[in-house]
Amino acid sequence: MPYDPTRKFDKPESEFTDKVVQIKRVSKKTKGGNQISFTALVVTGDKKSRVGVGLGKAKSVASAIQKAIQKGRKSMITIPTQNGTIINSIKLKFKSAIILLRPGKSGSGLIAGGPVRAVVEAAGVKDIASKIIGSKNKSVNVWATLKALSMLR
Secondary structure: OOOOOOOOOOOOOOOOEEEEEEEEEEEEEEOOEEEEEEEEEEEEEOOOOEEEEEEEEEOOHHHHHHHHHHHHHHOOEEOOEEOOEEOOOEEEEEOOEEEEEEEOOOOOOEEOOHHHHHHHHHHOOOOEEEEEEOOOOHHHHHHHHHHHHHHOO
16 A cells, blocks of 8 residues: 555544543652652543543653553443432542542532542543542542442442
8 A cells, every 4th residue: 555645643532531630750769869750640431430540650751641541441440320420429438538429419510529520520420429528639539439439339
């Protein structure tokens, strides 16, 4: 097939949406100097009640994000939804965070803070009311939200 310069090489659209929640720069003291690397916390979901969280570590930010996306897609869970919201309310304590999730009324939208909002948006939940009590640590709040959603039955 001859080369065609007008042909577009677009990547096929993925069924998953990825949201970078946090990127941290990590430094390790060694004999030869500082070793600098990055960690990326990424929430991935298909907006049809499947969601996963991944934490990637690498020497560059782009590599850390790619690793986090791969781990997030491997660790997907399915959450039960009904009419665009969760089926019942749940309160969960995970490490220092307390997460409170309640089903929202139809049309109320996402009433949720940053880490919780990222997880429930990726899962495809349209209406929810939530509260984070205790920890302001984004990664702990993301893992607590994921654990709370996995406990729904």
